[in-house]
Amino acid sequence: MTVNIFVPMEFSSSLNEWINSVVETHGNFLHSVSAVLLKNLLLPIEKLFTGSPPFLIISLIGLIAFLGSRKWMLSIGFMLSIYFIGCLGLWEKTMQTLALMGSSLILTIVIGIPIGILMASNKQVSKIATPILDVMQTFPLFVYMLPAVMLFSIGKVPAVMATVIYSIPPLIRLTELGIREVNHEIQEAAKSFGASYWQLLRWVNLPLARPAIMTGINQATMMALAMTVVASMIGANGLGEDILGGLTNLDFGKGAAAGVAVVILAIVIDRITQSFGQSARAKRTRVMGAAGGQK
Amino acid sequence: MIEVKNVYKVFGANEKLALKMAIDGSNKKEILLKSGCTVGLRDVSFSVASSEIFVIMGLSGSGKSTLVRHFNRLIEPSAGAIEIDGENILNLSNSQLTQLHRKKISMVFQSFGLLPHWSVVDNVAYGLYIQGYKKAVAHEKALPWLEAVGLEAYAHQYPDELSGGMRQRVGLARALAVDTDIVLMDEAFSALDPLIRCEMQDLLLTLQAKLKKTIVFITHDIEEAVKLSERIAILHDGELIQVDTPEQMISNPANSYVEQFFKKYRNGN
Numbered sequence: 373m374t375v376n377i378f379v380p381m382e383f384s385s386s387l388n389e390w391i392n393s394v395v396e397t398h399g400n401f402l403h404s405v406s407a408v409l410l411k412n413l414l415l416p417i418e419k420l421f422t423g424s425p426p427f428l429i430i431s432l433i434g435l436i437a438f439l440g441s442r443k444w445m446l447s448i449g450f451m452l453s454i455y456f457i458g459c460l461g462l463w464e465k466t467m468q469t470l471a472l473m474g475s476s477l478i479l480t481i482v483i484g485i486p487i488g489i490l491m492a493s494n495k496q497v498s499k500i501a502t503p504i505l506d507v508m509q510t511f512p513l514f515v516y517m518l519p520a521v522m523l524f525s526i527g528k529v530p531a532v533m534a535t536v537i538y539s540i541p542p543l544i545r546l547t548e549l550g551i552r553e554v555n556h557e558i559q560e561a562a563k564s565f566g567a568s569y570w571q572l573l574r575w576v577n578l579p580l581a582r583p584a585i586m587t588g589i590n591q592a593t594m595m596a597l598a599m600t601v602v603a604s605m606i607g608a609n610g611l612g613e614d615i616l617g618g619l620t621n622l623d624f625g626k627g628a629a630a631g632v633a634v635v636i637l638a639i640v641i642d643r644i645t646q647s648f649g650q651s652a653r654a655k656r657t658r659v660m661g662a663a664g665g666q667k
Numbered sequence: 668m669i670e671v672k673n674v675y676k677v678f679g680a681n682e683k684l685a686l687k688m689a690i691d692g693s694n695k696k697e698i699l700l701k702s703g704c705t706v707g708l709r710d711v712s713f714s715v716a717s718s719e720i721f722v723i724m725g726l727s728g729s730g731k732s733t734l735v736r737h738f739n740r741l742i743e744p745s746a747g748a749i750e751i752d753g754e755n756i757l758n759l760s761n762s763q764l765t766q767l768h769r770k771k772i773s774m775v776f777q778s779f780g781l782l783p784h785w786s787v788v789d790n791v792a793y794g795l796y797i798q799g800y801k802k803a804v805a806h807e808k809a810l811p812w813l814e815a816v817g818l819e820a821y822a823h824q825y826p827d828e829l830s831g832g833m834r835q836r837v838g839l840a841r842a843l844a845v846d847t848d849i850v851l852m853d854e855a856f857s858a859l860d861p862l863i864r865c866e867m868q869d870l871l872l873t874l875q876a877k878l879k880k881t882i883v884f885i886t887h888d889i890e891e892a893v894k895l896s897e898r899i900a901i902l903h904d905g906e907l908i909q910v911d912t913p914e915q916m917i918s919n920p921a922n923s924y925v926e927q928f929f930k931k932y933r934n935g936n
Contacts, residue, residue: 561780564739565794565845566768575796579784 391522406529413478414528418471426463430454433640440647450640457633462611466633469610472528472600473593476535480592484540485585488547489573498548505541513538513599517606531600531608539595543588550584551577586649593645597638611637669715669738669849669881674747676733676905679704686745695904707733708744708905717848718879720871722892724928725902731885734902735851738883739772740764751849769798773842777854779834781826781841788813788822790837794845812840815874832863836870843874852884856891868894889932901925 395402421429430451437447457466491498516537520530554577562576578585604612611630618627677685677698685704688697695706708730715721725731736742737749740756748755751771759767773794781790789796791813792805800808813819816836826834835855842850856864868891875882886892892899893913900910901924909921917933920926 555780557776557778557780558782560741561774561776561793562797564741564768564772564774564851565797565841566765567797568765571797575785576782579782 417475421467421471453636462633465611473596476532476596479536480540484543488544491548492551509541526607531603535599538599539592542591546584546588550581554580590645670750672748674711674744676707677704711907713910719897720882722884722896722899724892729902730905772849773847774851775838775842775855779838791840812844816840849881
């Protein structure tokens with residue numbers, strides 16, 4: 373006979389009840405949050421991406437890539453890869469994915485960087501927030517989607533919510549780390565001349581933490597892309613739909629095509645955001661070096 | 668004029684106990700064992716006269732960099748008073764402290780503390796920007812100081828394009844551009860090689876002959892101390908050993924530690 377040493381405990385039903393009561397009591401509020409997000413962020417951005425002519429978007433990507441990297445060949449390569457996605461017949465869905473990712477990224481940056489700044493300047497906040505971030509980062513991808521669906525039902529809004537929660541921790545962490553690691557004497561110098569908190573932030577901490585923050589944005593972008601694909605399960609449109617469809621209908625070809633598109637998107641976005649992490653000064657020196665070296 | 672009165676500084680969590688022990692005269696080791704705190708400064712008192720170059724000298728760990736940071740409260744003392752022109756700066760409110768930083772005291776740092784993403788002229792104008800000057804005015808005020816340190820040709824370069832000596836010239840110009848009465852120099856020339864260091868010392872003396880600032884200069888180098896100073900304070904293990912003119916210290920050293928220092932100096936020359 374086996375002895376059951378486990379005291380039975382169960383919290384799933386009480387959690388469900390709690391979420392249900394939240395939905396019941398704050399349903400209107402959640403609904404209006406959802407509506408505001410849709411109307412002011414998600415739909416305009418989606419319209420921007422899907423409504424613009426493809427050649428415009430492709431040239432824009434090339435331009436941004438060039439501004440970041442200052443490399444002609446690389447930028448043209450990126451434009452060709454994006455064009456190739458269009459050739460696969462996945463243009464519309466790619467734009468939907470990009471729109472969803474872009475909306476999430478905007479929210480992530482707007483929320484994440486200030487939290488990171490706050491954590492860097494206040495040890496107490498850092499102590500409280502760090503374990504929360506740990507939990508957020510170790511949760512499996514799918515767990516994020518449940519509460520998002522329960523609170524906002526199915527569609528783009530819960531997809532964006534889940535994406536933001538999933539992709540925000542690295543940005544917050546790297547912002548905090550970047551500011552904390554700003555050279556101590558440069559900070560001391562700023563204080564010794566009587567810099568205010570905002571002057572210190574604007575002239576010293578943010579610019580010097582920029583490489584770390586840009587790495588954070590790069591990480592957040594990649595994670596957001598991954599999540600927007602998975603979020604097709606809760607009603608997000610875009611490339612994820614094809615992958616999910618491919619999986620459920622055993623249509624490997626369809627899934628693979630969308631998969632290739634996701635990989636291309638990932639590489640292009642990764643390289644572009646990384647290139648913006650380099651400071652303008654570093655690029656200038658590189659150009660000077662290439663031009664024969666003044667120094 | 669700066670007056671330092673019975674300043675104590677202990678670092679660590681149990682500051683109260685450590686401070687009490689330090690005042691009662693326990694030695695560093697006992698305090699560390701009992702309270703876990705290190706004593707940075709113990710009962711330091713002296714005064715710096717207006718328009719003099721006052722050198723605080725000591726080896727690393729003697730507390731000299733800690734001490735100089737008390738003058739503009741980058742570090743707060745555990746006990747004691749610091750008076751500038753008769754006013755105890757420890758009683759200043761935050762906004763008064765900001766005014767002190769902006770108008771009264773500026774500082775030059777060992778590893779320069781320049782902003783790498785700002786051009787040389789912007790770095791010199793840094794303190795002016797902080798005071799709210801617009802770019803054009805700030806540049807106009809900064810340029811003469813850039814000329815004074817001989818770097819007017821480099822105004823639009825960036826710090827990483829300059830040599831160490833040139834960077835510290837920028838640091839010096841930045842401190843002078845805000846036109847404060849007091850300039851603190853924390854091992855300002857220690858990171859430079861000997862020839863450049865000598866040049867910088869000469870530059871400082873030339874500028875001082877015109878400007879008549881109150882300069883508190885921190886160094887571990889006895890030659891530098893003797894060359895620059897009117898008076899020297901010798902710090903050892905957080906305690907002030909002697910404050911005097913170099914000549915007095917040579918003829919009348921307070922203890923063997925001071926004697927040792929100057930013996931090395933005389934042998935070196």
